[in-house]
Amino acid sequence: MVPVNKALRTLGVIAIGSLVVSLCAILAIGVSKPPSILKAIQNGKAQTTEGLLPAAHMEISIWPDSMRGMHGAHGGAHPGFVSYGPTSHFQVPAHSVVTITFKQYDSGEKISNPYFAKVHGTVDGSMTLDGKKVSGIDPNAVGHTFTVHGMNTGQPDMFLSIPLPPTDEDAEPEPNGYAKPHIITATFITGAAGHYIWNCEYPCGDGSYAKFGNAMSTGGYMSGIFDVVDANA
Amino acid sequence: MLSETSEDTTKQSRNRVGSFLSRRDVQQAIRAWVFWAVTLGGLGYLLIPHLMTDSASKTMDIVKSTFMAFYYTSVPVAAVVLGIATQTVLHNRHAGTVPPPDDNPAIETNQMANIVWVVISSALCVFLLVWGLVVENVVAEPSRAANATVVNVTGQQWIWTFNYPAARKDTNELYLPVDQPVIFKVQSKDVTHAFWIVQMGIKINANRGEITETAVTPNKIGVFDVRCAELCGLLHAHMQTRVHVVSKADYEKWLANQGSVEQWPAS
Numbered sequence: 001m002v003p004v005n006k007a008l009r010t011l012g013v014i015a016i017g018s019l020v021v022s023l024c025a026i027l028a029i030g031v032s033k034p035p036s037i038l039k040a041i042q043n044g045k046a047q048t049t050e051g052l053l054p055a056a057h058m059e060i061s062i063w064p065d066s067m068r069g070m071h072g073a074h075g076g077a078h079p080g081f082v083s084y085g086p087t088s089h090f091q092v093p094a095h096s097v098v099t100i101t102f103k104q105y106d107s108g109e110k111i112s113n114p115y116f117a118k119v120h121g122t123v124d125g126s127m128t129l130d131g132k133k134v135s136g137i138d139p140n141a142v143g144h145t146f147t148v149h150g151m152n153t154g155q156p157d158m159f160l161s162i163p164l165p166p167t168d169e170d171a172e173p174e175p176n177g178y179a180k181p182h183i184i185t186a187t188f189i190t191g192a193a194g195h196y197i198w199n200c201e202y203p204c205g206d207g208s209y210a211k212f213g214n215a216m217s218t219g220g221y222m223s224g225i226f227d228v229v230d231a232n233a
Numbered sequence: 234m235l236s237e238t239s240e241d242t243t244k245q246s247r248n249r250v251g252s253f254l255s256r257r258d259v260q261q262a263i264r265a266w267v268f269w270a271v272t273l274g275g276l277g278y279l280l281i282p283h284l285m286t287d288s289a290s291k292t293m294d295i296v297k298s299t300f301m302a303f304y305y306t307s308v309p310v311a312a313v314v315l316g317i318a319t320q321t322v323l324h325n326r327h328a329g330t331v332p333p334p335d336d337n338p339a340i341e342t343n344q345m346a347n348i349v350w351v352v353i354s355s356a357l358c359v360f361l362l363v364w365g366l367v368v369e370n371v372v373a374e375p376s377r378a379a380n381a382t383v384v385n386v387t388g389q390q391w392i393w394t395f396n397y398p399a400a401r402k403d404t405n406e407l408y409l410p411v412d413q414p415v416i417f418k419v420q421s422k423d424v425t426h427a428f429w430i431v432q433m434g435i436k437i438n439a440n441r442g443e444i445t446e447t448a449v450t451p452n453k454i455g456v457f458d459v460r461c462a463e464l465c466g467l468l469h470a471h472m473q474t475r476v477h478v479v480s481k482a483d484y485e486k487w488l489a490n491q492g493s494v495e496q497w498p499a500s
Contacts, residue, residue, distance in 0.1 A: 112422050113387060115394045115403045149392060149405070152458050152473050159405050197471045199391060203423070210441060212390050212423035217466045 035070050035220055040092040040100075042231075048123065050189060054096040054231065061085050061103040062144050062164060063178065070220065081215035082106055082144075082204050088224025090198070092190055093231045097123070099187045100146075100162070105178040108143030108166030108202060112210065116145045116201040119186070121160035127186040129165065137163045142202045143182075148226045150196035158196055158228070162186045190228045199223035250345045261324055266309075266316030273308045273315075277301070286432050289453040289478065292375075293434030295368045302364055306357055376448035378414035386419040388426035388439035391472040393459055400488045407459060407476035409451050410484035416448045427463035430476055436462050451478040 040056035061068065062084055066075040069085025092098045111117055117139035119127050126135045143166035149159050167179035174180055200223070205216030215221040253259060281301065288294050327333040375381060384407070385396040396403050407430075409415055419428045421439040429436040430449065437447040461472035479487065 113389060113394060115387075115396075115405075120405065147392065149471065149474070151471055152475055157406075157475065161405075197391075197468050199468060201389065201392065209390075209423045217390065219467055223468060 035087045035089045035224065037089045037091050037227075038087045040090075040096075040098055042093060042096070046097045048097050048189060053189065054093060055099070056093050056096050057099040057101065058090065058092070059101045059103065060090070060146070061181075062106050064106040066221065068176075078215070078218065078221070081218065081221045083215065083221045084146075084200075084224065088220045089227075090224070091227045091229055094190050094193045094228050096231070097187060097189050099185055102146065102162065102164055102184040102186070103181040104143050104164040104184060105167060105174075105181045106143050106204070107169055107179075108141060108164075108204070110140045111142040111145075111163075111202050113201065114139035116147065116161055117142055117163045119162060121148075121158070122162070122186050122188045127162055127184055129184055130182055137165045141166055143167065144204060144222070145201045146186075146198060147201045148196050148198045150194060155194035156191040156228075158191065158194060160186075160188055161201070192228070193230050194228045196226040196228070197223065198226040247345065250343065253343070253346070258320060258324060262316050262320040264316075265319040265323075266312045269312035269315040269319070270309055273312060274305065277304050277308065288434070289430075289432040289455065289457050290434060290449050290451050292372050292449050293432060295372055296434035299364065299368055303361065306360060310357070373448070375414035375450045376416055376446065378448075378450075381414040381416045381448065382410070383416050383418065384409075386417050386428050386439065387422060388419070388428060388461065388465075388472070389422035390424065390466055391461070391468040393428070393461075393472065393474050397488070402488065406474050408484060408487050409476060409478050410481045411451055411454050411478050413481065413484075414448060414450045416446060419445045419447065424465050425463050426461045426465050426472065429460050429462040430457060431460060432457040433476075438463065451476075454478050454480060 038058060038060075040058040042054060042056045044055055045052050046055040062082070063069065064082055066079050066081050066083040067073060069083050070087045071077070071079070071083065075081075118136035119125055119134070126133050128134070129137065142163055144164045145161055146164065147161040162184065164184055165182050167181060169179055171180045200216065203211035203216065204222060205211050205214040207213035209217070216223075254263075281304065282297075285297055285300070286293075288297060325333075383398060385398060387394045387396070392405065394403060394405055395407050417428065417435075417437070419437055419439045420443065421441045423441060425441070426439040427436055428439050428447070433449045433451060435447045435449045437445050439445065455478055457476045457478065459474045459476050461469055463469075465472065
């Protein structure tokens with residue numbers, strides 16, 4: 001028979017251990033605040049090859065640091081990391097024609113995989129670059145890419161990849177202090193609702209892993225969530 | 234005189250084995266061994282085929298049959314361990330602060346027991362070795378095919394891309410002709426990934442700075458899964474894409490329709 005004192009001690013240790021683990025979990029949840037969601041603005045309907053579909057648009061910027069977006073004016077934990085903004089969690093409506101306008105403020109170089117210098121997944125495989133229609137950019141001069149994809153399981157297939165050229169570093173800076181941005185628009189048609197991720201495929205992370213480290217492998221900078229949701233959601 | 238001594242030794246060994254097997258605790262362990270062997274074997278027979286994915290290549294068929302063969306080979310060995318553990322837990326429990334009595338003498342000097350143990354262990358190892366060599370040769374057949382299609386595979390955080398050098402074509406999803414051997418030349422742009430076509434039973438590391446090769450002959454038309462099987466960072470779980478296995482006519486049509494569109498620069 002187990003002595004009562006020993007049993008009580010055992011229960012006490014289990015209770016204290018559970019309490020410590022619970023506090024750690026609560027603290028971790030409190031610290032890791034999820035990014036806000038940027039929802040595409042719905043604006044009427046547009047004629048497409050798939051018929052008349054609801055239209056929506058959103059604007060995304062890419063900065064050479066983290067001072068302008070979700071990480072706050074001081075850039076948060078890594079002010080020097082390149083970042084997408086205003087957040088890293090985007091939401092667009094299902095069964096709609098969606099246009100994203102990118103303002104690209106960052107520099108760039110040769111991309112390691114030229115596949116991502118081409119436009120993939122948009123209407124007619126093109127995008128506009130500073131008002132001009134193109135199907136890709138020079139793989140020797142890429143700033144970033146906005147590449148959306150997801151798991152195979154239980155959701156429609158989705159693949160979208162938009163190459164974003166680098167800014168001209170010698171150009172006169174904008175009032176916000178950054179180089180004049182390239183304006184890129186990409187239009188694509190969404191299918192049924194699904195949960196996807198996006199990330200940059202230009203190695204812009206400085207550091208280890210062939211520049212795929214740092215901002216490239218830390219959530220909320222060069223990667224995030226891309227949700228396709230039902231119109232009523 | 235020598236012959237008599239040898240016979241005596243054998244007789245003594247047999248007596249010791251007989252005496253050993255007639256022990257109550259040994260008989261209990263044998264019954265537990267039978268229980269576990271039947272239970273594990275039955276569970277494997279009933280459950281494992283449902284837990285393994287569908288097959289889309291001969292390689293996957295071999296992977297599945299190899300898994301089952303190795304499973305059934307290991308069942309009797311695992312049952313010995315579980316049988317002894319079960320007998321110990323059920324019949325040799327000891328409570329209190331006084332040390333338990335010593336066990337019976339070990340059987341390490343029992344020649345017959347040692348022979349049986351070594352022969353059975355060696356036979357199992359040889360069986361596994363021969364099986365492995367035979368199936369390895371069969372699995373390697375697609376890589377020796379003269380008419381194999383070559384596909385360059387690139388893994389990078391957290392996406393796969395594929396290049397068909399003969400057709401000058403790049404894609405983010407695989408398209409393969411059915412019953413046609415395919416050789417994959419795999420590399421990584423950053424960290425180590427692993428190229429895994431789940432239903433075809435092939436998996437190989439994608440390393441930065443070097444090319445690894447694997448090959449398969451898909452034998453079923455359908456859509457199957459490509460995944461990364463090496464934990465590669467933040468969004469590793471999303472490093473998936475599809476492989477479309479189509480008829481040869483559809484494959485040729487697919488190549489012809491989009492062959493040069495994906496190339497940069499478009500010339």
